[in-house]
Each structure stands twice: as C-alpha cells, then as structure tokens.
Amino acid sequence: MAEPIAFTLRLRRYDPESGDAPFWAEHTIELEPHRSILDGILQAKARFDGSIAIRCSCQAAICGSCGVRINGRPGLACNTRLRDALRDAPDGVIEVEPMGNMPVIKDLVVDMDAVHWKKIRRVTPWLVAEEDGLPEREHLVDRDSMVDVTQAMACIQCGACVSDCLSMEADPLFVGPAAAAKAYRFVADPRDTQQLERLRDLAEDPHGIYDCTHCFTCIDACPKGVAPMNQIMRLRRRAADDHGIVDRNNGERHEAAFATLVRDRGLLHEAELLPRSYGGDSWLGKFHPAAGRVLLSSLPVVTKALLRGKVRPRVAVAGERLPREDRRHVQRIFDTVEGRPERLELNLYLSGVDEDGAGAADRPPEGSETR
C-alpha cells in the first residue's frame, strides 16, 4: 500500500450571497497518490473548512455530480487521481475551479439547471413513440441497430463538455455538445418517430448543429468517451445527406459545395465556396440574392485583399486545381465511395483498434518511427 503524502489544493471559493469577491484558498491534505481530487476536497472540508461547497454522490464516475475544472481542464473530481493532477500542475499546486459557461451557485457548485438541463430539455430528451394509446406489446429492435447510439448513451450528464464549449462561450444560446449528443441518441434510435422533425429543428435553429465550430474541446473534456462533437457531425450527416434538409444557416449548402468543389478540382476554391454556401451549390450560386448580399458586405475586405496582392485575381476567378489526370482519379474515388449502397463509418469507440498495435493510436515512440 502506498503511504499518504501531502498535496496542496488551491480551491476557487465564491459565495455570491456574501457580496464578497471570489478568492483562492489553499489547503494541504494528506492522501495516497492514487486517491481522487474529490477525496482531497472532502478531506480539506472535514479538516479545515466545512463551508467548502462541492456537489458529489457516487464517487465512481457514474452519477456525474462532481464536474469541476482541474488545472484549467474540465473533468470529474472523483475519477482524477491526485498524482495525475499534480503532474499537470505547473507550480506544484493542484488548482480546482468550478466549471465554466454556467453561473456559480457556491464555490465548486454551478447552476446546471440554468444552462445544462435547460439545453437538454430543449431537444425533447425522450423517445417519441408511434402509438397514440398504449401499445399492444413491447417494441422490439434488433441488437445491431442500437450499437450506433451506445456512445451517445454513455453520457452521464456531468456537464464537463458544456463547461468548456468554445462556441457556447461566444454564443450562450448554442444548444451545446451534451444536448446535441442526447439528440443524436434519439435521432439514431429506430423506435423514434420524430427523427426528421428533430433534425429539421436542430438544423434550422441558428444556434443548433451548425453553430458548432468543430474545435474538439468537448472530445477532450468528456470523461466517458462520448465525443459529443462526433455526434454533432453525425447529426449533420443525417440532416444534410440522408434527409436533404437545406437549412437557412447554409450548413447543408456549405458541405455540398465543399464536396462538389473538391470533386471537380481536387482542391478547395475558397472564392467559389463562399458564394455557393449562401446561394447554392452551382456556378450560378453567386448570382443568388442571398449570395449577392454577403458578397456586397464583404466587398471592402475582398477589395483590400486584392489590392494587397493577398488574393491574386487569377486565383479569385479561376482558382487552383489539380492536373487533369489527378482530377480523374479524385473523381473516381468520389464515384466509388459515394456509389456504395450504404455509407461506411468506422467508429473506433465501438470497433476498437486492431490488436497488432500498428495503429496511429499506438504509434511507436519518437525516434523509432520508420516508413
């Protein structure tokens, strides 16, 4: 058994009702290094200051109560070991703060109702079944059809992803990673009868699935491997590609135009992508009134870029493209892949990595890399 050793915790303390400003309090606790941050906080509370507030229950990363920020990164206090947190503490003191993007009730307790639960409720977080009255028997689904949603179902509603969502930081109305993952859980459930409605709702909402900047923060934040951003991308794929929902946020048009331009040219052509994202996926897109308005408003910037020689006129008009032979190969790849009867998706959360260990996730250490 490891011996208890001393760890210093720096806790963010704040009581809005006191009228005092937030402050940092340091406490040195003694615990075995494999014990959790939560154990440390509870010891500090028991030994030094009973007024420290933290929400907790199961202490086993199941209940999702003890979401906090540890050394600036979101996570659960109960499944972060003291020794790991110490390694990430720049000055040898483990810093614990309340989660972000939500108001603080006291110390490490944030108002989950005001943000997280409100957004969860916004996506109709229950199965909408077909029958009006009581069904005659249970609704059976085959096992395979539910595998896809197990990743989203692993969510324990701790709010760690909401805490650090960068889109929500800039747009508090954004539906956010946790609620979007919850939405996917029902969109991909074969028993749900409102899939199209759910998708249309989230695609048309200016603060819906197209408000995600694809920054990966929620993927790193999640203690359960839910990868909410990946669920958002799945929602987009289903909305745009499976249901052909052309949303008013230009999400579908942007994706379609991107794919068409790469298919036609092999490379991206930014000067075409912008107007097509607004006006539609064809060369005529830029003459659409919606595209015209945007182009007009961005005219000063474009003019400046042209004057400075940043954007060369030839590139702005004709764009770059691959040699003809390579364009043919790229187009053949598009034809082959898009011609498959079913879209292929490899989710490593479900499939795992080959045991031979050749995978990128298991890359050999520096210096031994060979080709």
Added chain:
Amino acid sequence: MKVAYWPGCVSRGFAPELHGAMARIAPLLDLELIELDRAACCGAGVLSEHNQELADTLNARTFALAQQTDGELMMNICSTCQGAQTECQERLDASAEYRALVNETLAGEGLVYETGLTNKNLLWLLVEEIGLETLRAKVRRPLTDLRVGPFYGCYIVRPVDRLGIDADRPRDTYLSRVIEALGGTVVEYAGMRKCCGFPIVTMNPETSLRQAGRHLGDAKDAHADCVVTPCPLCHLNLDLQQPMAERVVGREIGMPVLHLPQLVGLALGLSPKELGLQRHVVRPTAVVDWSTSVVAAVGA
C-alpha cells in the same frame, strides 16, 4: 532533410504568402521540399462530415503519394490539414480490414497506403526533427523585444490522444518554445488555444467573428506586437476578417497576424517583403518597424 511536402489548399489560394514564405525558409533550414502537387484537399473536417470513407480515401491517396517519394517523412504547414489527416490516419491504421477496403479504391491508380507514415506540421518538425538548439544557431536576427502571441488552431492541439500530445511531447507548448528559440518574447493570453471561429463563418458569422475578435483583443490587452499561427484557416479569420471581427466585438484591434514560416523567416534574416508580410489585410507595421530598427542597429 528531405520531406514530402503537403502545402494544403489555402496556402495556394487565399494565403499564398504562406506557401511563399515556406519556400523561402526551407533552404535556410536545410529542408528539401518534395511538393505533393498531385494530392487532393484534406477535407478540413467538412468532407468527413459529409462522408467519412471519402475523406479517409482521399487522404490515404495523399499518404500513398508521400510514401512514393524518398522523403524521410511528410510535412504540412496547416493545423487543419494536420488534424484532419491525423484523424483519417487514425482510422486507417486502426483496422487492417478498413485499410484494405480503402486501398482497393486506390488500386486503380496503382497506389497503396501502408501504416507507419509520419506526418508532421512544420511546428512539430522544427522542435522534434530540426531541434530548437539547431534552430537557435541559425537565427541571424533574434526577435529581441518583439512580443509574440501564439495562436495554435484547434486541429493541432485537440484531441490530445490522437495528436500524440503528452508529457514527453508537449506539442501544445511548441509555439512558445519556438518563439523563445527565435529570441522573441512569448505573450501568453486566454485565447491562444481556443477556436478562431472560422469553420462557422458562413453559418453563424456573428459567433464566428466574436471568437476571432475576442482572442485578438486578449492578445492586444496582453500587449502583443503580433500573433503567430501555424494555421492558414485561422489566419483567414484573424487577419482577412479582422476588420469584420472588430465590428462584432466593437473595438479597434489592428493586430498583425503572422504565419509561422514568416516569423521563422524574420529571425533567419529575411525581409518582411520577402516573406509576403505586405500582403496581409492588417498591416504588420509593428513587426516591419521592429525589423527595420534591428537592421539599422546591425548596420550601425
């Protein structure tokens, strides 16, 4: 060192000064660039959103083209390419069955992707292959008193596991270490690892530009003379769109944004003009003034 060089789309489209600056600094760093001029767009996360196998196959083609060269590894100059390509490579490397299927599509062209390709952004290459000591020794005009704020771009710092960021390879601190090695002063600020907002600039311009404007404002409040980024897509939102971002956040910022090879080039003794600094939307006056004052000092 010989590398298979993937410049990406934006460095040849709306940020040609990046491609130009890279070509200028390569010989000074003893880098021989074998340009992958037949490879296709990495998809920037948008193609994989559309169809994952499509993005994986296009990038497998790029990797296969890189493996046909005699470069020691593949190098890119775009955070977004790094992230998007690493994501595809992770899937390709995870399953032999999947890889075989993708290679079947590439077979028509006589190409095959085999695991084991190393693909590094210039930033990683500077630290891990060239080495900071070697870089320091090559500096002709140290960035003395130039206050530089790092801006990484999401795709090169997250997710940490996929990108191989850990205590042994703290790749999310490399920009600061490079700035230091070049003799500059690192200015850390709140937004340096946050999102520039570019991916949603056509979907929600307000949210997008607010992100760019806030981070630039943070850098200004921390008294940075300029910001440096290894990502040309970030550069589009931070520089090209900066006048619009200023409007959204309601303040004048005027923060010059340099591409990584431009900052390296300045320290290696190249002139701002050779590095295409005059092409930026936000005039890098502070940087140009600094460079002339240093040159004058050397001359005297």
